[in-house]
Amino acid sequence: MSGAVPSARSLIADARRRFEAAGLGDPATDARVLVCGLLDIRPTALLLEGDRPVAPDTVAQVEDAITRRIRHEPVHRILGRREFYGLDLALSAGTLEPRPDTEILVDVILPQLLDMVTKGLKPHIVDLGTGTGAIALALLHECPQADALGIDISEDALRTATGNAERNGLGSRFATRLGPWFDQTPERFDIIVSNPPYIRSDVVTGLEPEVANFDPMAALDGGPDGLEAYRCIAAEARDHLEDHGLVGLEIGFDQRDDVVQIFEGAGFSLLEERRDYGGNDRVLVFAPRLD
Numbered sequence: 001m002s003g004a005v006p007s008a009r010s011l012i013a014d015a016r017r018r019f020e021a022a023g024l025g026d027p028a029t030d031a032r033v034l035v036c037g038l039l040d041i042r043p044t045a046l047l048l049e050g051d052r053p054v055a056p057d058t059v060a061q062v063e064d065a066i067t068r069r070i071r072h073e074p075v076h077r078i079l080g081r082r083e084f085y086g087l088d089l090a091l092s093a094g095t096l097e098p099r100p101d102t103e104i105l106v107d108v109i110l111p112q113l114l115d116m117v118t119k120g121l122k123p124h125i126v127d128l129g130t131g132t133g134a135i136a137l138a139l140l141h142e143c144p145q146a147d148a149l150g151i152d153i154s155e156d157a158l159r160t161a162t163g164n165a166e167r168n169g170l171g172s173r174f175a176t177r178l179g180p181w182f183d184q185t186p187e188r189f190d191i192i193v194s195n196p197p198y199i200r201s202d203v204v205t206g207l208e209p210e211v212a213n214f215d216p217m218a219a220l221d222g223g224p225d226g227l228e229a230y231r232c233i234a235a236e237a238r239d240h241l242e243d244h245g246l247v248g249l250e251i252g253f254d255q256r257d258d259v260v261q262i263f264e265g266a267g268f269s270l271l272e273e274r275r276d277y278g279g280n281d282r283v284l285v286f287a288p289r290l291d
């Protein structure tokens with residue numbers, strides 16, 4: 001960087017040039033989101049605040065962040081937080097970065113949840129492999145009558161999810177439990193949600209470096225055929241679900257038929273399905289077959 005005192009605008013321009021040179025996919029957005037995030041200014045405020053001088057220690061922080069991004073660390077990992085369904089969520093080493101496609105699972109489950117409330121229920125939700133708590137917390141935020149349990153095998157994730165619940169004013173309705181799936185969990189729920197690991201083991205290390213090197217493997221690797229988590233959930237879901245309950249799942253783009261088969265074999269019927277923004281199968285909702 002040359003001459004004049006750096007401003008948000010000059011830092012963004014510098015970051016953008018260096019991201020372009022490094023061949024990153026979306027240098028302009030990355031530069032804007034990263035620098036605005038570190039300087040704590042909204043991108044829409046750049047017009048007013050973009051030329052103010054930036055303090056030297058903040059410039060050093062931006063420099064460090066640019067280097068990390070060039071090494072493929074995702075922008076929101078560097079910032080340590082991201083927005084999901086209108087909530088501000090912290091990320092940590094043990095949490096998958098919530099994806100926009102996962103908001104579709106919230107969209108699909110929410111009307112069902114609100115319908116339970118109109119029937120006089122106070123729905124009890126469990127989020128298996130909760131990570132940042134994204135799915136459960138978004139549902140709680142939209143449905144004040146519900147409470148949720150977030151289960152994860154990562155203590156780091158549970159700490160992060162608890163902090164996220166508190167930061168978003170949802171702490172009194174969100175609890176966490178350590179454990180694989182339902183192992184430590186005797187109770188029944190009205191809603192089971194999960195975005196489990198679903199990438200095939202032989203594919204997982206070949207994912208783009210932003211995912212393979214920075215999202216936790218335990219949140220991605222779904223075993224030899226990518227379906228292990230669904231088998232575990234299906235095997236126990238019936239014993240942990242009320243008769244009027246529902247299971248909402250995120251799935252991999254090519255897993256629809258296999259996951260339907262697994263859940264039909266475990267006593268469920270497919271109630272609803274939804275594609276993601278790329279047109280891929282992404283969300284399935286199952287109800288228990290009451291026969």
Ligand code: GLN
Pocket residue numbers: 096099195196197198199207211219220221
């Ligand atoms: N959707 C994630 C990805 O982009 C995978 C998440 C998962 O396995 N649940 O790789």
